[in-house]
Amino acid sequence: MSVIENLKKGIMKSNPVLVLLLGLCPALAVSTSLDNAIGMTAAVMFVLINANLIVSIIRKWTPDRVRIPVFIVIIASLVTIVDLTIQAFSPDLSKSLGIFLPLIVVNCIILGRAEAFASKNSITDSLADALGMGLGFGLALLIISFFRQLLGTGTLELFGQTLLEVPGLLDNPMAIFILPMGAFLVMACLLAFLRYMGVIANE
């Protein structure tokens, strides 16, 4: 498969969140605002790309028996590095992502890609795969948080700038979209819509 194809498949055809339904916990938990979605995506991208890169580099020497523990140690270390860096340079982001920052360790997307793709493919392909999967994750998060923030608060804010305000909604926002249930509702409608449009296959 070409590099471009590896890159593209993560974004739509096997989008980790919308199609494979992996990494749902962070996707739903932090999608209350666009800022959180972007911060989470950046953190996941860093871990995903580096994990795929390292796993792909050492794939020829990694003994099969300790494969999984080795991957876990690599991923956990990368996550800790991201966690500490965000705490140091953006304490607000670190606060609002909370335990979902260290929980990137168990994000099924990352271990899944290391195990299923990077441990068997070349460095370039692994990088393209990680980039595609990361972008796919980010795209899903942005769509979900767009609806949740807009309907749940009546405004759309990005890095402190107000992008959009809906007058009627501003005074009487539909708070359910910000509550955890809202994430399930948005996700249900989004999946059904994508299926209806034929973007992803029906069951």
Place this chain on the structure above:
Amino acid sequence: MNELMALFLSMALINNFILSKFLGLCPFFGVSKKLKSAVSMGMAVLLVMVAASVVSWLLYSYLLEPFGVAYMATVIFILVIASLVQIMELAIRRTNIQLYNALGIYLPLITTNCAVLGVTFINVREGFTLVETLVSAVGAGVGFTLVLAMMSGIRERLEIADVPVSFKGMPVAFLVAMLLGISFLAFGGMV
């Protein structure tokens, strides 16, 4: 005693891991198609949660914190969980083959279940004592099992229900999760 009860209720119902904290969603949607497997999975998670919470709490309080290497927590906790899962799998296989047949296939999945790692983080971040840690782990596990079982019961019925084609399967499962979440809001006033 009262406070421990409140903590238990809060972890199990009010701040239910699946419905309000979004922890453990993968098994929630993956394994909740049959009631029997949902209960087995829930039990396995409960077991690992309690063991992992106690071990990671001890390591954190007596090793990581005193030596000023609390930043190693993420790496250590995930390794603790991974090894506990391995040990438990072996132990159950040796002692009770029936239990192993029921829980066996779910145990390896638990390593990457964020509910387990999540509860260990919550315990140390909230500064719980060992007893509180134990109660919070049991509460989280019971709440997880409860919701998993409820969900699977509903999904068994949904299989034969007339659902619009686009909503069949996962989307309707998300809708059910939303309704469960709304009904669990009612527990909010309990504590």
Place this chain on the structure above:
Amino acid sequence: MDKNTFKEDIFPILFLTIVVCIAVVALTATNGFTEKLIEDNKNEAIKENLAVLFPEMDDLQVNETIGVYTILKEGNTIGYAFEAVGQGYGGDISIMVGLENTSMAEDDIIVVGITIIDAAGETPGLGQLITEESFLEQFVGVNANDMMLSKNGGQIDAISGATISSSAVVDAIHDTMLAKAELIRELLEGGI
């Protein structure tokens, strides 16, 4: 040694050990870089919160044994501050509370103002409304005896739809301010 034993048993363990060692080195290095910054961030956040409550503050004393900040202006005590922690809807809420420099007798404990340090666990748009000025300004000048929600006979109106978060804040402040006032009194009397 048998070549197979090495390949099958020793090499995997050796490999894992090497990976762990590299990981430990990398983490220690990162921690070395970030430790001071993270610590600075925390202190900076505390100072910012205190400056909101006591705009004229020019110095502060940290009394670690009783967990109280003494706020100074030109060497004179103008007030005290401490952190209160309440159990909110989705985790801990931490609040910085400022007290006037009074006798600290039980009916003479008066709040200068409060700021919310951390309410990240609360629901945005609902529980997080406790960080809004309209909620916080209710606390200014309130006596310890009136530090209750208005439905319980106090002076603070809860945010509708966010009773748990509101009462978590009020209860935490009420309990902590009584405890801290006693400690401050003992401190002033030279007991500590």
